Amino acid sequence: DVKVTQSSRYLVKRTGEKVFLECVQDMDHENMFWYRQDPGLGLRLIYFSYDVKMKEKGDIPEGYSVSREKKERFSLILESASTNQTSMYLCASSPLGARLAEAFFGQGTRLTVV
Amino acid sequence: QQPVQSPQAVILREGEDAVINCSSSKALYSVHWYRQKHGEAPVFLMILLKGGEQKGHEKISASFNEKKQQSSLYLTASQLSYSGTYFCGTGSGSARQLTFGSGTQLTVLP
Numbered sequence: 001d002v003k004v005t006q007s008s009r010y011l012v013k014r015t016g017e018k019v020f021l022e023c024v025q026d027m028d029h030e031n032m033f034w035y036r037q038d039p040g041l042g043l044r045l046i047y048f049s050y051d052v053k054m055k056e057k058g059d060i061p062e063g064y065s066v067s068r069e070k071k072e073r074f075s076l077i078l079e080s081a082s083t084n085q086t087s088m089y090l091c092a093s094s095p096l097g098a099r100l101a102e103a104f105f106g107q108g109t110r111l112t113v114v
Numbered sequence: 115q116q117p118v119q120s121p122q123a124v125i126l127r128e129g130e131d132a133v134i135n136c137s138s139s140k141a142l143y144s145v146h147w148y149r150q151k152h153g154e155a156p157v158f159l160m161i162l163l164k165g166g167e168q169k170g171h172e173k174i175s176a177s178f179n180e181k182k183q184q185s186s187l188y189l190t191a192s193q194l195s196y197s198g199t200y201f202c203g204t205g206s207g208s209a210r211q212l213t214f215g216s217g218t219q220l221t222v223l224p
Contacts, residue, residue: 004155033212035214040122040216041216042116042119042201042214042215042216042217043156043201043203043214043217044116044214045211045212045213045214048211048212056211058211058213059115059116059213090155090156092212094212101161102146102158102161103146103148103158103203103212104158105148105155105156105157106155107154107155108155
């Protein structure tokens with residue numbers, strides 16, 4: 001089975017901290033995504049990557065950056081965490097041609113910024 | 115730009131039918147449907163592709179109206195296990211990006 005693993009289920013960070021959310025997939029997928037999930041707003045795309053060192057902004061990239069140094073790992077970085085970044089963060093991966101293929105999601109990281 | 119889902123929430127009794135709609139302002143190449151149970155990751159249900167090809171599983175079906183850029187998910191004879199939040203995801207423009215709607219919370223009561 002495809003597995004997408006996020007490093008933490010729950011995180012509590014202080015305002016202004018630099019925060020790293022890690023995601024690893026084991027199926028050699030080209031595409032990886034970071035979504036933010038908030039009540040009533042659904043899943044909003046922050047960034048995605050279609051190859052090592054390649055990235056594209058999604059719908060809400062402000063305040064975030066990403067890193068993909070290896071194919072299996074995609075990191076989301078909050079440069080200076082703020083309380084409005086408190087949310088559930090979901091990582092996903094899919095084979096090449098995301099619009100044609102099933103995406104596999106991780107369990108999510110619930111981040112609280114205090 | 116996120117696709118728009120309706121209704122936002124629906125409550126039904128076991129055995130009843132439900133329809134969830136998804137529409138986009140962009141020309142669509144594909145529509146994905148996922149279900150997320152509370153505290154779990156979203157799980158793939160099916161993809162509908164431009165041109166009519168359809169994939170799926172379980173006893174849930176869907177349609178894709180390319181001209182109207184809309185998709186509908188049909189749940190017939192609902193089971194308790196159908197409860198969860200349903201998301202549609204749309205692929206358009208870039209082949210790599212998958213954009214999801216705000217979700218429809220479905221509750222099936224015994």
